[in-house]
Amino acid sequence: MTDETRVPIAKAKGRPMLQWVGKRPLREVRSFPAQLVERFASTAPAGAVSTDVDWSGWPDRFDRGGLLFHGDNKEVLAHLLANGFRGKVDLVYIDPPFDSGADYVRKVQLRGASGSVRLDGESHTLGEQIQYTDIWANDTYLQFMYERLLLIKELMSPRGSLVLHCDPRRGFQLRCLLDEVLGPDAFVNEVVWKRSDAHSDVGQGAKHLGTVHDVLLLYVRDRPSTWNDMFSPLPQTTVDNWYRNVEEGTGRRYNKADATGPGGTAKGSPLYEWKGVTRPWRFSRARMEELEAEGRLTYSESGMVYVKRYLDESKGVPLQDWWDDIQMVRGIQRRGEASYPTEKPEALLDRVVQLLSSPGDIVLDCFIGSGTTAAVAQKLGRRWIGADINKGAIQTTEKRLAAIIEDQANAAGSEQLAMESGETPRPAQLGFSVLRVNDYDLQIQHNEAVNLAVEHLGADRTKTDAFFQGTLGRELLYIVGFNHPCSPLDLQAAAHELEQRPDEQRDVVVVALGRELACEPWLADYNRVRPINRIRLIELRTDPKYGKFFQHQPAVARVRFEPEGDAVRVTIDDFISPSIIERLSAQEGVLTPQITDWRAMVDSVFIDAAYDGGVFNVALADIPERRQDLVDGSYIVERPADSMQPIAVRITDMLGEEVLVIEERAGH
Ligand SMILES: C[S@@+](CC[C@H](N)C(=O)[O-])C[C@H]1O[C@@H](n2cnc3c(N)ncnc32)[C@H](O)[C@@H]1O
Incomplete structure (x- = not known):
């Protein structure tokens, strides 16, 4: 990757402009190198990946696949700009922290049936971890968003769109920022997503109305932009009032559309006699004959001709800017796991991605959270780039995408035909890399x-x-x-x-x-x-007055590597996470918990069969789907032929802390 470079940023072009204390333009940003830390690639059969994706514009320095960056998105966006992605991103969806004054917490529980010890009977559960802080002074928040939007604009392709998901409190300010950055003409829609049910922000005696909607601001870089028409089902009242007729024999419901030509002959409608009636008609005689043969014409008693429009052929109503048919993600919904605090439903992203991008397009979400945008993009055959500052978010996204890609690879054989029939686009890729911009190893944000x-x-x-x-x-x-x-x-x-x-x-x-x-x-x-x-x-680490800032005891694992036939059996004998134990002991009202099985503390195990000391290539992933399930702890690993590299095991605990154990090979 390139060394640090300075990346020029174009001036915002819009009017009017929002002013805040400390508003500063962003004329250039520093771009830092990125470090490849992990690669995930499935062994899918040939043909499982779409051949229609044009990778020619993809910068050579990156693997062809999903890209997941751990780092502050300002630095990640600068890195993408400096390394070949300027003007290449077709769709950006971002769901930044709302500046809501809340501390978001990811609820982390131990694995296994007895893991769900509730510590204080309220919302805080065992091992709760602050996921990211969402408290900003007003002006800092605006400057934060302003800088990110200026960078995002530079990454957008000429046909690209941006969807900014926000709440009503911030929506109007963010819209001003977007007008300034992309120009008022770039505004397309303000979509209201009614999160379907009452929000719990109205307690008894509250003197405000319940907030039940979020806002999605849709902007384009330029016109024409990518746009795929979408429809929602017809409302029942329309079905009842408009599709009243039922076809004899088939039972199909239809409505009747006048077959006479609008505007008459002056507008070019052909004039001829049809079944004794001479009129300017909507269709040519040949087409009328076809419609008659197909049974699509119907006649009134007075002989007027109508064309049947069948309910089952209706596409529905063109999608409007009011979305009330998508449920929010609740508690434990996705794959039986505790959800990420602000996780958005896949159905929402599905709509955004289908509406504004095509298979093979590049979709970017630089506030990726639990990885919803990447998950949907992967499922819909798009390429994707994600970023998050939070290690927990990166781990959640990594796990989620690894599972989706595994499923796609497994399904590739059996469902290839279904995919080819056009229902689901084939995946653009079946792998991804995890990169770090700057060194975010430290478990602190x-x-x-x-x-x-x-x-x-x-x-x-x-x-x-x-x-x-x-x-x-x-x-x-x-x-x-x-x-x-x-x-x-x-x-x-x-x-x-x-x-x-x-x-x-x-x-x-x-x-x-x-x-x-x-x-x-x-x-x-x-x-x-x-x-x-x-x-x-x-x-802080060494200063004589302020030093000793950190006293962190890392987690440790005992792992055995033993030959078994041509392969190697990897057995994890023990794992101890002092942080987890400390958190458990620190909670009042709970006796020091007995963790009888080390596996309760372990979230996932990844194995690299030939670790090169730098990039971790995942050969085996043990990520139990449900929280009640435990990792296996014992694995058979096939070493690649002639490999001199050791096997490496990466164990991640329920707080996201990782331990890497590398096999010691005699003679190497
Ligand atoms: C509202 S959540 C996104 C949730 C996501 N849409 C989903 O469905 O899971 C916002 C995310 O932005 C991340 N974030 C906040 N500041 C960031 C920054 N400066 N750089 C990168 N990510 C950041 C947070 O860690 C958090 O995961």
Whole structure:
């Protein structure tokens, strides 16, 4: 992948413009390299994948398949722009956090029948994990969205569309942003998705109406854009009132359409005599004869001619902007698992993807969550790119897509004919890669990290500043993402911010987990002749005053690798996750739980039969479908012929923490 590059971004073109404190244009972004961390490919029979997909424009540096990025989407989008995807994305669907002031939590429970120990009888269940924080100061949220939309626009293909899923509180502001970024002419529809049932936001005595809808803002990059007509079933009243006639013999319901030509001969309707009536007709004589032969004409007592329009041939009504026929995802719905907090129904995405893209098109969702967009795109024969900042989201998406692809590969033999008959497009790909932009290995996300760091340092948090997160004494506080050590680029960003604020007198303290060596000379140089606006750096890992920030005990596993015939038996003997045990013990009101079977703590097991030390190629995936089920723990693994590489086992616990155990091969 390329080294860091600067990616130019076009100016927003629309009017009017929304203003907020700290609004800044985005003229260029930094693009970081991406690291390939995993590959998933099924062994499907030849012909299982569509041959109609045109991969010629796909950047060579990426595998041909789904792409799932772990990282902040600003960096992921910049990476895609810098690496060949500019103008290539046909459909973008995003469902960003709503700035709703809620903390979303993924409910994680242990596996097995006894795993569902409820800890406090309320909504919080065992091992609950903050999935992402959705609290932003107003202006920060707008700047956040503005930057992402500017980047997304650059990725959209000339026929591309964007669907932004939001709630009514934010909808009007986001629409202003979209008008500004894509131009008001790019607006197509505001779709109301009525989530079908009452929302629980109206408690007794509430002085507001229940919110039962979300808003989908539909914009295009240009016109014409990809558009596939869709229809919804006719309402029963239409069926009852319009399709009153029943055909004798067949029982088919129909309505009667006048066969005379609208506008008469002046509009070109042919004039001739039909069964004793001379009129300008809607059809040519030859066509009338065909219709008569097919039994599609019917006559009134006075001899007037009508054409039968059958109910069973009606496509329905063209889709409107009011969607009330799609149920929201509830609790444990998908594959018997606890759902992701804000998971959207596949039926919703199905509609969006079918309406606005064609098989083989590239669909992007850079707030992928549980992977709904990728799942639907995969099922509908589209290519897809997903991104999320949250490791839990990446793991959920990975599992979900691996299962779908396995199903598609298995079905390929038996259902090939059905697929070819045109009902379901064949998959565009049967594999995907997981990439990381920046190093997100640390099991902590930025918002959580910022809060922890602020608390640890005793700093004051400011939520109205789009750049600095608070103050430490008299200094402005800038917390660098904990996913990477502080580099001169981060320091440069702080310096750049100060340049934009000529009246700012204060110094800056930059806080990071670690630092690159090059920071020292950069700081010395920068601070040399500067009486104000000086920058200093606190390194949380080693700083004598603030150090010891993290005390994380990693999970451990005991795994045996034993030859069995030509293959290898891999047996997991034990797995301990101190984080899970700690979380269980920390809860009041519950006795320290007895976990008698290590498998209760394990979510999934992946095996690479020949691990090259870098990319994890999944040869075997053990992901029990239902929460009550446990992983096997014992596997037979075929080593590729002549492979010198060791087998590797990746065990993921119910909190998303991963342990990698690599076989030690004698003589290697
Ligand atoms: C509302 S959820 C999306 C749910 C998704 N539509 C589904 O069906 O599961 C929003 C997602 O955006 C992710 N997110 C928030 N900020 C992000 C960022 N800066 N970069 C990438 N992902 C982000 C969150 O981790 C969360 O998974």
